[in-house]
Amino acid sequence: MLVNSKKMLKKAKKDNQVVFQFNINNLEWTKCILEECDKLKVPVILGVSESAVKYMGGFNVVASLCFSLITDLNIKTDVCLHLDHGSSVESCIKAIDAGFNSVMIDMSKLPIEENIKITKEVVAIAKNNDVSVEAEIGAMGKIQNGGVESGTNTNLEDAILFIKETKVDSLAPAVGTVHGIYKGELNIDYSLIKKLAANLETPLVLHGGSGLSLDILRKCRDAGITKININSDIQDAWSKNVKEYLNENKEEIDPRKIIGSGFEAIKEVVASKININK
Ligand code: 13P
Numbered sequence: 001m002l003v004n005s006k007k008m009l010k011k012a013k014k015d016n017q018v019v020f021q022f023n024i025n026n027l028e029w030t031k032c033i034l035e036e037c038d039k040l041k042v043p044v045i046l047g048v049s050e051s052a053v054k055y056m057g058g059f060n061v062v063a064s065l066c067f068s069l070i071t072d073l074n075i076k077t078d079v080c081l082h083l084d085h086g087s088s089v090e091s092c093i094k095a096i097d098a099g100f101n102s103v104m105i106d107m108s109k110l111p112i113e114e115n116i117k118i119t120k121e122v123v124a125i126a127k128n129n130d131v132s133v134e135a136e137i138g139a140m141g142k143i144q145n146g147g148v149e150s151g152t153n154t155n156l157e158d159a160i161l162f163i164k165e166t167k168v169d170s171l172a173p174a175v176g177t178v179h180g181i182y183k184g185e186l187n188i189d190y191s192l193i194k195k196l197a198a199n200l201e202t203p204l205v206l207h208g209g210s211g212l213s214l215d216i217l218r219k220c221r222d223a224g225i226t227k228i229n230i231n232s233d234i235q236d237a238w239s240k241n242v243k244e245y246l247n248e249n250k251e252e253i254d255p256r257k258i259i260g261s262g263f264e265a266i267k268e269v270v271a272s273k274i275n276i277n278k
Pocket residue numbers: 023047084085178179180181206207208209210211229230231232233
């Protein structure tokens with residue numbers, strides 16, 4: 001069933017569980033993730049970045065692709081279609097109009113007052129459409145030359161003010177993770193996660209979930225994270241398998257066989273992350 005993320009995250013938070021957002025790139029990604037989550041009977045958030053929306057053809061294409069797969073594959077588990085890192089109010093409106101159940105408005109680069117102002121605009125529109133809203137404050141670190149350049153972790157007072165003013169449904173704080181595949185160690189601030197969780201009822205989201213061991217993901221959950229976003233780990237596993245397949249099958253031209261050679265890898269990553277809830 002298609003749902004927004006509110007109930008999913010509320011239940012997960014109460015049960016000290018994590019809901020995963022797996023990012024999608026195309027029909028095949030979506031199909032594999034839906035099939036695996038349905039098999040494992042776990043709710044899932046399908047994250048779609050603006051560049052993935054552009055790649056697939058537009059918000060309506062993404063929405064109809066997801067909705068049609070849910071119908072034709074008879075997916076029974078709860079599914080939330082979510083815009084990841086929406087960069088403007090207009091982009092969130094386009095997603096909502098196309099039928100997305102959830103949007104992220106990411107104004108984390110702006111001063112907190114402006115972030116609050118724009119996030120409030122999105123919340124007002126989303127609430128009228130039964131759509132959930134995620135926002136981000138603080139500055140996540142970045143990958144530089146394969147290593148990690150640290151950002152500025154979220155400040156507790158800012159987080160309290162932000163939630164009071166915007167009433168978003170979930171909050172992505174900067175706690176030391178980065179997006180993508182990196183070399184070296186991350187310095188995750190578990191005590192900050194604990195402090196945020198102790199002071200806020202709003203579910204907390206961990207961006208940059210790839211490259212973290214299952215133990216670290218569990219530690220983040222136990223500190224107070226309710227949603228974890230995974231993108232690069234799936235891309236990495238899929239592309240490694242496809243490269244290997246092509247090396248062994250140099251004459252193959254059937255795209256279904258080439259693309260499909262990475263399906264099991266996608267499903268394995270999804271299943272292994274979900275395992276932390278057991
Ligand atoms: P990773 O690519 O590190 O998994 O990050 C995904 C993410 O946070 C999407 O918003």
